[in-house]
Amino acid sequence: MIDVARLRRLLLLALLGCASPALAYPDRNLDIIVPFSAGGGNDVFIRALQPALERELGTHLVVRNLAGGGGAVGLTHVARLPADGYTLAVVSDGLLTQVAMGNVDFVPEDFDFVAKILEEPYLLAVSRDSPYPDLATMIEDARGGKRIKIGVSGVGSSAYLTAGAIGDALGIDPILIPFDGGTETVSAVMGGHIDAVVLGGAELRSALSSQRVRALATSYPERSASLPEVATFIEQGIDYQTSVFRGLAAPKGLEDSHRARLVEALQRATEDAGFHTTIGHLGTDLAPLYGEELDEFVLTLAERMNQQAEQLTQ
Amino acid sequence: MIENYLNGLSMISDWGVLLAIAAGTLLGVVIGALPGLTSAMAVALLLPLTFGMPAVMGVGMLLGVLCGAGAGGAIPSILLNIPGSPASVATSLDGFPMARNGEAGRALGIAIVASFVGGIVSAILLSMLAPPIAEFALRFGPAEYFALSVFGLVIIASVASQSMIKGLIAGLLGLFAATVGMDPITGVARFTFGELSLLTGISLLPALIGLFAVSQLIKDAIDYANVGSRHDAPIDALQIRTARPRWRDTFSHWRALLSGVGVGSVIGPVPGAGASIASLISYDQAKRWSKTPERFGSGNPEGVVATESSNNAMIGGSLIPTLALGVPGEAATAVLLGGLLIQGITPGPALFADPSGTIYGIFLAYLVANIFMLLVMWLGIRYFVRILAVPRKLLLATVTTFCFIGVYGVAGDIFDIWLMLGFGVLGYFLNRYGFGTAPLVLGLILGPIAEANLRRGLLIFEGDWSPFLTRPISATFLCLAILLLTLTLWQNLRSRA
Structure with a gap:
């Protein structure tokens, strides 16, 4: 052509x-x-x-x-x-x-x-069937002794480091489960095999708009125009921001x-x-x-x- | 329901759309037929072209590429014993012996019909059952993936052609090669010797091209040097005249057709299971259900029917989670998903309820792509057979060039070329001394899936092994694996006695 x-x-x-x-x-x-x-x-x-x-x-x-x-x-x-x-x-x-x-x-x-x-943004997201309606319930459960299983894409990746940092900021000790890529991670949380994921906004986009997955928090300092309904960590009293x-x-x-x-x-x-x-x-x-x-x-x-x-x- | 399809029909009844699908299909057949060039690469290269197109037109073109490549891979597998794409690895096991026996036209004719049937059945499944199948595929967690890969590894025992022990050695070599690269859970570099390209492990495509294409090229070149140009078998006019799609012939092997379509449709929707194992599994199943299993490997048309129907059924299957959940089944559909998102099409249940009916346009575009694929192959088959009339030395040089271009083209990493050549030499010796390359490939593909998912599962179950045995899908696959292994060992013992 x-x-x-x-x-x-x-x-x-x-x-x-x-x-x-x-x-x-x-x-x-x-x-x-x-x-x-x-x-x-x-x-x-x-x-x-x-x-x-x-x-x-x-x-x-x-x-x-x-x-x-x-x-x-x-x-x-x-x-x-x-x-x-x-x-x-x-x-x-x-x-x-x-x-x-x-x-x-x-x-x-x-x-x-x-x-x-x-x-x-990095989003902390759970399946639509998750028992955690919001970030506070998840933190409460985790502090009560449950180890939250958070899926990330790739070992030693940015998402992996971010998930660790988010765990620290939340004051919980999650088990990080590395998957080969974003799509494997998303399907694992959709299928209820893990409790939550930390992934980039683009990788979660289709799962979010099909409402199979709910975002509990965004890592942006302020809410973004593309995801106005997702609250920031800062809003929820957690001192954490990145992108x-x-x-x-x-x-x-x-x-x-x-x-x-x-x-x-x-x-x-x-x-x-x-x-x-x-x-x-x-x-x-x-x-x-x-x-x-x-x-x-x-x-x-x-x-x-x-x-x-x-x-x-x- | 009918209205939706009529609406979809109006979306694709446009010369531009049909032309785009036809062009995509033609390109797909060519890409599929050239060893080293993969459909994932073709889809990625066409992606920017689709930015300016209407949704159904752009996506239709990309679906055409997938569909064409699924069928085109059979051409060099049958004619040259060099798989055109990873998904047609198993086609050469019986397709090439058929060509050797002077049945190249028949083998291609069967491959065309089997590909078409696989594609059409998967298109129908896709349009009718996509949401429930996608839900089922979601139930595959680490335990299920582990069990599935164990089931796949058991096949090593039966694709080992001559001796069980040699097959197992090749399989273990594959498993060992699979450990190279960053540990999937802790990130420690294993056996990389400071080579950056090995951090992400041995790239599959260069390894596959090396094992299947380069090894065959080395063999051909050595044969050529020994025998000289007398090796060029003259192709008779009868072979060309009888080269046409074989409908009745294909349907007479209905067991193989059924197992191919079945396996392709089941493996396809499971994300990450991989196209190449779908065709190997269906080859293995067809062999088990066949009345003449002993003829497999020496030019049994059933082998061609099973693999070619499964690799096209797999494409429709892998579209199911892509469209219904936004989770692609393998590499090419992953790039396709990017194309969908750019078009503003968001996969998920909402897409199926979307009043614009775009999804029905996509279903019909895929159906049409399958029909175009049949036409392209039908018109092309007589010319494909003539490839055999090309002097061997020219053919060797051309195919070698494409192997280099294809392998370098994917990542632009020169290391991949050395990897391809290394695996080529390895493959040559494995074949020469009867170890076979198929077991090694199974180990190489399934090793990482088995390892990562076993360890992921243990992380999730907090060190408890029992869920691997108690989760229903996982337990089923493990039982099937034990059953198949016992059966194979028993048959082996009996045939020796």
């Missing part, structure tokens, strides 16, 4: 390129490395953003899925690349988790974080002018209506963050992940 509009744009660009000798960044295709296989959360995010971002940058994005090692292979590859501004990685908090768990050679400082685009994030990062040493150009394009691309519809369907929220604020955000999150991982591996 030939995309005529795209072809025309390319021709036009080629003509422009002949006219002006010194072309501004970017003057060729950008490589985007997704450290997971096609169809996952990070992959769908960048592919949904791709058309708008290509338009704003005036170049093509070549999205490559470099999966393996639960994201470790792709990120290790990117961390070693030169910082010429032509390779970006789609990153999420999984990067920080892997560093915290000590399975990889890179550190967060090997990357220049360009943007945080999406956020989704899953997805964004873009470059190998360390990105030039300031390149970063400014990317941020400008991203700011405009994320206003695209088609992109909004897609992320709305997926159960994620637009929460852009750039520059120093982003660096601070990443630093805080990394520190917390390290603490949680330390507690876990003791």
Whole structure:
């Protein structure tokens, strides 16, 4: 299939390129490395953003899925690349988790974080047939001696660390049951094999809207527009907040002018209506963050992940 | 009810929609026929294309890919002894010997009809019984998965072709390979030797392509070097003329057809059970119920009927929990679920009651995809058979290329290529010395399911073993496993005596 509009744009660009000798960044295709296989959360995010971002940058994005090692292979590859501004990685908090768990050679400082685009909450959810109507009853039962079985996706994953942290915040000692992926975890709680799950909002979206699963609390600091009926931990008197994030990062040493150009394009691309519809369907929220604020955000999150991982591996 | 289907019919009676389904099906057949390229990958690559399409059109195209790939996998399995997709591994066990006996056209004809029947039955089951079946599938917890995988592992004893002890050795090799990677419960890295790519374990696709495709390519290349071009068997005109769908032939093996459709429909809806074990289990069942079990493995059409009907029945089956609960049955439907969500279609009971009737459009799109699959295969069968007329050396080179592209394409990880080659060499020697590769695959696929679920179960039951024996579904599978094992051992003893 030939995309005529795209072809025309390319021709036009080629003509422009002949006219002006010194072309501004970017003057060729950008490589985007997704450290997971096609169809996952990070992959769908960048592919949904791709058309708008290509338009704003005036170049093509070549999205490559470099999966393996639960994201470790792709990120290790990117961390070693030169910082010429032509390779970006789609990153999420999984990067920080892997560093915290000590399975990889890179550190967060090997990357220049360009943007945080999406956020989704972690939800503590139970089956619709669960005996716990709300968070308070669950806590009460747990403090009475019952060990709550909480399912999470993947051992040593972000959800795993988060579930441990939530247990601490609630003052209970749950048994964490790692499953291979989000869907296995959801079906286990639906079938009543475990008491609760801690999962990202997108993974729970279809189960929530079919009302097979009820969310007891969201990890957002405030209630989100997409899940207005779910109360936060803070509202329920539990001092806990966090979120899953997805964004873009470059190998360390990105030039300031390149970063400014990317941020400008991203700011405009994320206003695209088609992109909004897609992320709305997926159960994620637009929460852009750039520059120093982003660096601070990443630093805080990394520190917390390290603490949680330390507690876990003791 | 009827109104719903008429409404659905109006959704798909549109040239654009039909064209999208047909294109998806054609692509699926091609992807399925090329070793290394999987339907999960094809669905993921087509996903961005569906963003701009109406819901039924986009989903219909993706269903076409699944459906086509289910049938296309049989082509190289039968003609070249190289499974096109993991789900058609068992097809080559009898399909290739048939082709060797000059019955390539017949084997393909049977495979087409069996695939079609499996697909249609599963489409009907899907549209009529999806919600109750999905509820049943939810009752599979860790104990049930463990029992199911034990049941699957017992099959090693019967797919071990020549000697029981060699089959068991191969099976144990598979179980050992399955322990590589992060421990599923505690996260400790096992046997990774610092290799990042091994953190998530041995990737299944490179291992399967290595064991089944590369090992066969090595064998062919060695044969070719010894015999030279005389090895090219001339294909006679009669073979091409008689290559057509075999309706009566297929239905005359109704026992195998029934067991294939039955096993596919039962295993398909259980999330995570895996397409490749559905066809191996149904092959095993067909062998047990057959009147001529001794002919399995030497070109028995029943083997082809059982595996091909089951791997297409499995597709409809795996759509059941995907649509009714939002829990996909295997890799390709997991990507499909992403496609549904992007289209704004939220799976679950609400979808079945949704006044827009989109779900009925999806049912009919799947039904139509099966019909297109039959047409594509019907029109293509004479050309498929001609593959045998292609000089062996060209064929070897082409298939090798596709193996490399496919394996690299999935994750873009060069380590997977080495893994594929390593398993290729292993597979060559396993076949050469009569150990067989099917037992190893069963160990490799079922090992992680058995281990993780046993330990998960013990966590949930707080160290108590008894629920594994007292939960009804789990107990049933374990009893069946013991029964099958005793039967196999007894038959083995008797045949030796």
